[in-house]
Each structure stands twice: as structure tokens, then as C-alpha cells.
Amino acid sequence: MSSTTATAADPPGADLPEHPDFLWHNPEPKRSYDVVIIGGGGHGLATAHYLVRNHGITNVAVLEKGWLAGGNMARNTTLIRSNYLWDASAAIYEHALKLWEGLEDDLGYPILFSQRGVLNLAHTEQDVRDSVRRVEANKLNGIDAEYLGPDDVAKICPILNVSDDIRYPVLGATYQPRAGIAKHDYVAWGFARRADAGGVDLIQDCEVLDFVTEGSVEDGAAEGTARVTGIRTTRGDIACGQVALCAAGHTSTLLDRLGVRTPLQSHPLQALVSELLEPVHPTIVMSNAVHVYVSQAHKGELVMGAGVDSYNGYGQRGAFHIIERQMAAAVELFPIFARAHLLRSWAGIVDVTPDASPIVGRTPYANVLVNSGWGTGGFKVTPGLGWCLAHTIATGELHPLIEPFALDRFVTGALVDEHGAAGVAH
């Protein structure tokens, strides 16, 4: 007598998506593609998806040196928000947030997008002024934002310590109700599944080593006349029409091969999770001043992050004292975390720029686009960036939302300096 009744509710997890093995093929690389995307993280996969969906371009390969979306996509803390200060940033992140709001339907795949809001805490008078300014700038850009005092902050997140006897008391916070989190792996798999179904070749275990060029910029070819005609990979040479570099922390190692300099620096960025706890933390809380941010994952882990480790590195691990400081800050802000156990910690490699904004757009090679420098905060832009990059590849015209992020701003001085607004990004 073991049959289940027809009225039994689905067991927990019954709505989880299929195992990724069945979600895409593992094709052999063809010898030539119209578009080659380097890097199979969220950005590369989203770009491939929108090339198919918005432009009908399907002769596309995504080359990934490891396993699909095993880089920063698998390692980030999944915070999504659009409350940036400068117009250029607000515009692209808000474009992305609007896409997130319809992404589950678009992909036909669950991504557990949960708009639970974000509080960005203010701990000093200067923080308060900056926060109020940012809220007003957000409103002018049509982005949902409010400034809240400590009592209202405590209503939204009751476990937060808003007493005034801690080292850096909470003086207030900005609040963006539409901000949230999503399940990063499902997001990548959803994009991969749709791109694959549209005919894109997703090629794992395929590291890009070098480029075949026609007229090298290093050898003095005029800008715009040099081209990349082929990609040298661990699985042979692949000819390409257009190239999009979406290799996150490794962009400058690839551009070095082309003799193109960028002001990118690669750093370890760590995150950690606690053991599973019952739901205690209803929103996302970020604090740049004491440097920690926390959300609670769907399963129950407290997910925490901080800033980058100070030194350059590609080792995908960081220093222990960073974790110690971040945990000290977390326990002061959330006294009930004191007994939570740390389950695991890890690091990704993020590429940061001097003005804390990305470098996206043209390179001195006519058919090579770069997408880099999203630093600690590029998960949230995934659909928006993919949309804009696909548009640029398909039409040959820079999408207006990425135009402000060109490499030449470090010479013209037209910086999009988000340090003031975002400090620690994410």
C-alpha cells in the first residue's frame, strides 16, 4: 500500500528544473562561425540568447575554458538592484532589472527571481547625505527608491541592530523595493538552454590561447583596419566574423595577446554562506561603511560578501582576515548571527576599473568588442548587457546604453565614477 494520493502536494523541490546535462548539447567546434563569444559565463550566454531571440543570428559559438558558467557566475552572491547614482549606470542596470522581471517567461525556465528589496545602510552624516542624493537621482531616473530612518529600516528588517550604542550606528538607509536575488545557476542554464535550442554551439573545455590577426595594432596598423580572423584554442583554430570578449576577470590576459592595454586589475572577491537557517532575513542589507552585505538564500543559508582583496590575483581564493572583518561587521549589525556556523567560503576573480564602471564597446580591432570591468557587480546586469551587446553585434551600431562605457573615457576624462555611489558595487 504505497501509492500516493492524488491530492498530495508536490514534495519540496518538485519544481526544480532538469539536470543541466540535458539542457544543451556538447558539440564539436566547427571551423568557422559568424560570431565567436569568448567566455561562457552569464554575460556570454545572455549575449548568445539575445543574438538568437532578437536578431535571428544563430551561427554563433560560445567558447568556455572550463565548464559552462563555472566562473564568477557560479560564485556570486546574486544581488540585483538598479539604484546607481550616475545616469549612465542607472540606465543600463534599470534596463536589466526590467528584463529580470520578465526573464522567467522569456526563458521558459525557473530562475527563482525574488524581489525582496535592498537596504543600503548609512552610518555617518556623509553617508546620509550621499544616500539622500542617490535616492533623489534614482527618482529622477524613474527608479523606485526611498530614504528611510532607523525605525523604518527596522520595520523592514527586524533582526537588524538599529540601536545607537554600536560602533557605527545605523542612521538610515536607502531602500529599493524592486531589488532582489535570483538563482544564479538556473539563470545561466536557462540562457544556455535557449541559446542551444536556437542553434548556438556552447563549447566547454575550450580555452582561448591566442588570436590570428590581419594587421596587428602592435605592429602599427591604423586603428579600425586591424581584424581578428581566427581564434587559437585548446581545441584548434576557429575562424570568426565577429568576436565578443566576455571573459570577466581574464579579459586583460587576452587583450595583452592583442597588444591592447586596458586599465583593468583582477582581484579575488570572496563570499561565504552559513549553515541553513529558518527564514529570518526578509530583505537584502548592504553596508559599505562596515563592509558586509547579507541576504538569505531560498534554501536558508545566509549569503554574505564584502569587498575585494586588496592585491591582484587569479588564484580564486583570498585572505582569511577579510572574512574575519566581514563576519565581525555582520555580527554587530545582526546580533542573532552570532551562533550561526560558517559552512563554506570561496572566491571569484573580478576585474575592476579605476572608476568602478565597466569597459564595454569597441577595441582597436574592428571586429572585436570588449565587455569587462563589471568588477563586483556584473551579475545584476546579465540580461541587460546581453541585450545591448547582441544589438551591437547584429547592427554594427553601439547600443546607446553601453556607449558611455567606452575604453577611451580614461583618456578623455569622461569617467562614470560610481565609487561615490556604490563604494563596494555589487
Added chain:
Amino acid sequence: MQLITCPWCGPREELEFHYGGQADVRYPDNPQELTDEQWGHFVFFRDNPKGPFAERWVHSAGCRRWFIAIRDTRTHQFLSVHRIGEDQPQIPEATR
């Protein structure tokens, strides 16, 4: 956390030190003659190698002196440390 060898004080914990980025980035000799592009590169552009990197560290919680380290950015391992101006550090060719 790892031990970093200060060339004056010997091995100390990493958290006594601060990072100063790429070593030997010199202020231009003739600043007034630089193009905008050259200025942009001087101010913002630094090497970002995957492998040995000559960089500046300061022993901020110790002797407070700056020094040069050759560190492998793949492993974070310090290959050598040098007093400034002493012996010009060479990045081992084989590991480049």
C-alpha cells in the same frame, strides 16, 4: 593569511601590510609634453599579469617602509622581496 617577509623586519602576518600596486610606475620626466593619451596611461593603466608581478607593499603595522615584491598572481606566492633602490628585481623569464 600568509606570512610576508619584510626586507627589514623578516616574516610577519599579511595583515600588517598594505598593497601598493605595480612597482616602478615613474612620474613622467617632462609632464608638460605628455599627450592626453600618455597622461591617461600614466594615471590609470597598469599591468595585470597572470604570473610573476613586480609590485609595491608597505609594512604599515611594522617599520612602515615600502618595498618591492615579486609575487606570482596565480598562487599569491611571494617569489622574492627587495628594498627599494637596492637590487633591481628581475622577473624570472621562464615563468613569464
